[in-house]
Amino acid sequence: MLAVERLVVKYDELTALRGVSLTVESGALVAMIGSNGAGKTTLLNAVSGLIPTREGTISWEGSLITGLTPDAVCRLGIVQAPEGRKLFAKMTVEENLQMGAYSPGPRARVAESMKRVLELFPRLAERRRQTAESLSGGEQQMLALGRALMATPGLLMLDEPSLGLAPIMAAQIFEIIGDLNRAGTTILLVSQEVLQTLSIARDGYLLENGEITLAGPSERLLADQRVKKSYLGL
Numbered sequence: 001m002l003a004v005e006r007l008v009v010k011y012d013e014l015t016a017l018r019g020v021s022l023t024v025e026s027g028a029l030v031a032m033i034g035s036n037g038a039g040k041t042t043l044l045n046a047v048s049g050l051i052p053t054r055e056g057t058i059s060w061e062g063s064l065i066t067g068l069t070p071d072a073v074c075r076l077g078i079v080q081a082p083e084g085r086k087l088f089a090k091m092t093v094e095e096n097l098q099m100g101a102y103s104p105g106p107r108a109r110v111a112e113s114m115k116r117v118l119e120l121f122p123r124l125a126e127r128r129r130q131t132a133e134s135l136s137g138g139e140q141q142m143l144a145l146g147r148a149l150m151a152t153p154g155l156l157m158l159d160e161p162s163l164g165l166a167p168i169m170a171a172q173i174f175e176i177i178g179d180l181n182r183a184g185t186t187i188l189l190v191s192q193e194v195l196q197t198l199s200i201a202r203d204g205y206l207l208e209n210g211e212i213t214l215a216g217p218s219e220r221l222l223a224d225q226r227v228k229k230s231y232l233g234l
């Protein structure tokens with residue numbers, strides 16, 4: 001289980017997270033929704049050890065991980081698929097996938113993971129000798145997901161996986177994320193796509209201006225008047 005408690009993150013004078021608490025139970029698919037600038041990416045980067053925290057704690061499976069290096073966090077099985085995908089453009093699909101399995105544990109399982117990911121994404125299997133930059137936006141997102149899965153994550157953190165995709169492709173990506181969770185992967189999904197995100201997640205948090213302003217089962221968030229008005233345009 002991931003447990004974040006009263007986390008505070010600042011960028012110089014700007015307070016990006018003001019005491020954020022959340023939990024992701026093993027096997028869950030938890031959504032964190034919020035508009036641009038709310039602090040969603042900051043939260044994931046703090047959990048990954050990419051940026052320092054000022055106050056509060058982050059723990060994983062009962063142990064404190066606040067202040068660990070990104071590499072140490074990754075070795076614990078916490079894997080982030082970053083916003084904007086960050087693929088290796090000139091490398092092939094297969095090489096990008098191999099890069100996902102660079103730490104010692106996953107490296108020992110690389111053949112098995114490669115087989116699983118290519119079965120999961122037949123499109124990537126067909127294109128495995130092509131460069132990442134030659135793929136469509138949706139295929140690139142599949143590759144970003146596949147690369148994260150190569151690390152055999154205990155917790156998969158996805159940052160805006162549908163950003164920039166055509167609606168039909170975005171819907172497909174959300175469906176794949178739901179399937180991954182049903183197959184056993186614990187997921188923290190960060191997104192501005194409120195309706196689709198809450199449709200696949202069991203529980204959700206609304207992050208506004210660095211604070212959690214609403215938390216609970218997805219149905220309750222979807223029924224909330226503020227969510228309807230500000231995020232669903234109803």
Ligand SMILES: Nc1ncnc2c1ncn2[C@@H]1O[C@H](COP(=O)(O)OP(=O)(O)O)[C@@H](O)[C@H]1O
Nearest residue numbers: 011014016034035036037038039040041042043
């Ligand atoms: N590297 C940075 N330096 C300074 N301010 C930042 C940095 N990254 C993000 N911010 C600011 O922190 C706030 C939260 O940003 P971010 O976590 O990226 O939000 P979101 O992912 O929800 O769009 C915003 O006001 C943003 O401008």
Ligand SMILES: [Mg+2]
Nearest residue numbers: 040041042083
């Ligand atoms: Mg972001």
